[in-house]
Amino acid sequence: MGVTSRLTGLLARNKRTVPARPVPGAALAEIEDLYVRLGGREVLAGIDLTARAGEVLALVGPNGAGKSTLLAALAADLPAASGGIRIDGRPVGDWSAPELALRRSVLPQSAALSFPFPVEDVVRMGRAPWAGTPFADSDERVVAEAMAATEVTDFAARPFSALSGGERARVALARVLAQQAPLLLLDEPTAALDLRHQELVLRICRERAAAGDAVVVVLHDLGLAAAYADRAAVLHDGRIATAGPPAEVFDDALLSRVYRQPVEVFAHPRGGAPMVVPVRVAPASRGGADTAAGGAI
Numbered sequence: 001m002g003v004t005s006r007l008t009g010l011l012a013r014n015k016r017t018v019p020a021r022p023v024p025g026a027a028l029a030e031i032e033d034l035y036v037r038l039g040g041r042e043v044l045a046g047i048d049l050t051a052r053a054g055e056v057l058a059l060v061g062p063n064g065a066g067k068s069t070l071l072a073a074l075a076a077d078l079p080a081a082s083g084g085i086r087i088d089g090r091p092v093g094d095w096s097a098p099e100l101a102l103r104r105s106v107l108p109q110s111a112a113l114s115f116p117f118p119v120e121d122v123v124r125m126g127r128a129p130w131a132g133t134p135f136a137d138s139d140e141r142v143v144a145e146a147m148a149a150t151e152v153t154d155f156a157a158r159p160f161s162a163l164s165g166g167e168r169a170r171v172a173l174a175r176v177l178a179q180q181a182p183l184l185l186l187d188e189p190t191a192a193l194d195l196r197h198q199e200l201v202l203r204i205c206r207e208r209a210a211a212g213d214a215v216v217v218v219l220h221d222l223g224l225a226a227a228y229a230d231r232a233a234v235l236h237d238g239r240i241a242t243a244g245p246p247a248e249v250f251d252d253a254l255l256s257r258v259y260r261q262p263v264e265v266f267a268h269p270r271g272g273a274p275m276v277v278p279v280r281v282a283p284a285s286r287g288g289a290d291t292a293a294g295g296a297i
């Protein structure tokens, strides 16, 4: 609680305007012709992207393609070499840090948090931007709802640092949800999660979009992206190779080239969502009677 109250005290002294609920389809983050250089290398080049209220946008692409960098740019956490970044209709430089915190929440890729604090306090840190506003009255309810949604209520009193990797990832997401910003920027929220909780997290993304938020989520699982995203942007070498509804942009040839791994795309027998499967050596041609029999390992 100590850290939370010090942080909220700091934020309460800053002036800020609480954002109105976004109009469906409103552009909550817009990037125009963005170039980013890091360590002397061009990491993003010529990026145009808009995150809209009511939509789940998946960022996919191979390691090093620029997904986390793009998410950081959308979060206004990164200086652009050139190009425009607008959040909630205004250039990023026009917002103060407390005002930004009411407009976008960010789940970093590697939650380098090793707080010794109880889980509940970690989630409550997400409420810091609301201190001093009329909405601070909802803090306890919002924290409880965020913990319930991510299924971490059972360990509310345990130290965050004593949780498993997947449990920590869900607590980190609960903190982001508790922030109640209309733009959610989530970097690989499912990377450490089991099957049930991967689905849970993507359902939460859909619920937030249905409630009017804009959700941008980095995913490596193209099946999850296809099943849950309204649009997907495929990044390749710092550029957007293609963007659009997954059923339109998840193309065998394009994905095989971008990932440097032959893949096949099938339509799911129910619903038709694309399923992306690596081309693998058939078990029969792997040889060995033991393998075929599923026996000795």
Ligand SMILES: Nc1ncnc2c1ncn2[C@@H]1O[C@H](COP(=O)(O)OP(=O)(O)OP(=O)(O)O)[C@@H](O)[C@H]1O
Residues within 6 Å of the ligand: 038, 039, 040, 041, 043, 061, 062, 063, 064, 065, 066, 067, 068, 069, 070, 109
């Ligand atoms: N601070 C930095 N200095 C120099 N290069 C950097 C820096 N940060 C990132 N990069 C490079 O920028 C490229 C994009 O990195 P980024 O983290 O955005 O990739 P990513 O698509 O998120 O990959 P992953 O799937 O592995 O998370 C990489 O080649 C990376 O090595």
Ligand SMILES: [Mg+2]
Residues within 6 Å of the ligand: 067, 068, 069, 109, 187
């Ligand atoms: Mg990344």
